[in-house]
Amino acid sequence: xxxxxxxxxxxxxxNLVMFALIGAGLIFGMTLRREFFPYIESRIVMxxxxxxxxxxxxxxxxxxxxxxxxxxxxxxxxxxxxxxxEGMVSVMAIFYEGVPxxxxxxxxxxxxxxxxxxxxxxxxxxxxxxxxxxxxxxxALYGEIDERTMKNFITQVRDDLLLLPEITDISLGGxxxxxxxxxxxxxxxxxxxxxxxxxxxxxxxxxxxLPGGSVRTSTSTISVRSMGVVERAEEVRRIVVKASGDxxxxxxGDVAEVSAGFIDAELMTRYEGEPTMTxxxxxxxxxxxxxxxxxxxxxIAGATGxxxxxxxxxxxxxxxxxxx
Numbered sequence: 001x002x003x004x005x006x007x008x009x010x011x012x013x014x015n016l017v018m019f020a021l022i023g024a025g026l027i028f029g030m031t032l033r034r035e036f037f038p039y040i041e042s043r044i045v046m047x048x049x050x051x052x053x054x055x056x057x058x059x060x061x062x063x064x065x066x067x068x069x070x071x072x073x074x075x076x077x078x079x080x081x082x083x084x085x086e087g088m089v090s091v092m093a094i095f096y097e098g099v100p101x102x103x104x105x106x107x108x109x110x111x112x113x114x115x116x117x118x119x120x121x122x123x124x125x126x127x128x129x130x131x132x133x134x135x136x137x138x139x140a141l142y143g144e145i146d147e148r149t150m151k152n153f154i155t156q157v158r159d160d161l162l163l164l165p166e167i168t169d170i171s172l173g174g175x176x177x178x179x180x181x182x183x184x185x186x187x188x189x190x191x192x193x194x195x196x197x198x199x200x201x202x203x204x205x206x207x208x209x210l211p212g213g214s215v216r217t218s219t220s221t222i223s224v225r226s227m228g229v230v231e232r233a234e235e236v237r238r239i240v241v242k243a244s245g246d247x248x249x250x251x252x253g254d255v256a257e258v259s260a261g262f263i264d265a266e267l268m269t270r271y272e273g274e275p276t277m278t279x280x281x282x283x284x285x286x287x288x289x290x291x292x293x294x295x296x297x298x299x300i301a302g303a304t305g306x307x308x309x310x311x312x313x314x315x316x317x318x319x320x321x322x323x324x
Contacts, residue, residue, distance in 0.1 A: 042101050043078075044130040045108050047071070047091040051121050052209055056084050062119045064089045070111040076104065092130070101129045133169055133282035136292040139300060142276035147262065151175050154277045157303070161281065164295045169284050174269035174277040176262035180236055188255040192242060202241040203252065207231065233260045 006014070047067055051059050064082050071080055071093050079094040095104045109127045139161075141154045158170050184199060207228040215222045229235045237253030252258060269276050281296055283289045 042129050042131050043095045043097065043099065043104075045093045045095065045101070045104050045127065046130045047093070047108065047112060047125065047127050049089050049091075049122060049125040050087060051089065051119060052087050054087055054119070054121060056086055059087070059089050060084045063122060064091065066115055066118070067091050067112065067125075070115060071108060073111060074107055076107075105129050131285045133284045134289070135280050136283045136289045137281050137296050139279040139281070139296060140271050140276050141278075142271040142274045144274055147176075147275070150275070150277055154279060158279050160303075161279070161296060161299060164299065166287050166291045166295060167281060168287070169282040171280045171282065172277070173280060174275075176265050178231075179261050179263045180231060180233060181259050181261055182236065182252065182256045183259075184256040192250045192255060194242060194250070194255060199241050199252070199255065203236065203239055206239045207236075233258045 049063055049067065051063055054062070060082075064084050067089070068080055068082060068091060071077060071091065074093075076095050076099045077093050078096050081092045081094075083090045083092075093104075093108060095101070105127060112125050112127055115125075139157065141150060141157070143150075154172065154175070158172060161167050161170055182199075182203065184196060189195070189199070209226065209228045215224060229239060236258045237251060239252045240249045241252055241255065242250040269278070281292060283292055
């Protein structure tokens with residue numbers, strides 16, 4: 001019996017099969033995750049350990065090597081890479097294919113928790129998996145406006161986007177890093193009997209964050225830290241660099257000019273011939289790239305509609321450059 005003949009003679013069965021196929025297609029079509037790149041399971045575990053105030057050599061000998069030795073004891077680790085900088089070490093452990101990443105993270109945490117004789121300055125060691133991410137959409141702000149105004153606005157857009165569902169990772173591009181400049185006036189420095197090394201040491205000591213141990217309670221252990229001065233020009237001006245026995249103090253603002261600016265870098269990013277800053281929104285893990293792009297486009301449409309008069313007045317434009 002041919003398929004056509006079966007469908008004519010057994011029309012009830014044929015209709016049931018047809019409805020079952022349509023129903024299954026609708027269900028799977030609505031729940032299917034949409035993406036442009038195949039999902040790759042992470043095999044990387046990142047260990048980050050801050051060691052405030054320590055030089056790279058000290059960080060390597062007192063912290064990095066101990067972490068590496070502990071991670072190397074795991075049999076499923078394929079490769080270990082460490083990056084040491086001033087006051088920080090990052091260790092990347094790559095596991096063999098097929099090793100469940102959650103189990104790998106748990107194994108690494110167990111080894112890190114068993115570390116002994118850590119330096120006093122080490123407070124918290126973070127262990128987490130490094131998830132692959134792909135760019136989903138790019139947002140650009142461009143126009144002939146002040147660099148500080150542009151950065152403040154694009155930073156606010158980034159913070160707003162991070163509040164939206166499905167959006168967890170955004171990279172800011174085209175901007176220069178912030179910098180506080182302290183320009184000491186020689187005549188004022190000599191008048192108060194100070195020197196450049198003394199002023200520099202006092203500023204560094206006031207801005208550093210130091211661990212203060214821990215406090216045990218009946219339910220948990222609370223870490224205590226001494227917070228440094230907030231990195232703002234007005235706060236740096238108030239730092240005391242010299243004190244006298246009669247209660248008099250000399251502050252940074254008395255001997256130097258403190259200003260907020262940007263680091264000196266040869267950076268030029270333009271779109272349609274005008275200065276621009278960009279936000280790259282990434283798809284992380286199993287997030288839906290179509291939803292991410294839709295949320296961002298909806299936000300930009302609303303933002304440009306509400307702020308159209310402001311944008312025209314300031315000469316800036318905000319738009320999506322690339323949508324997936």
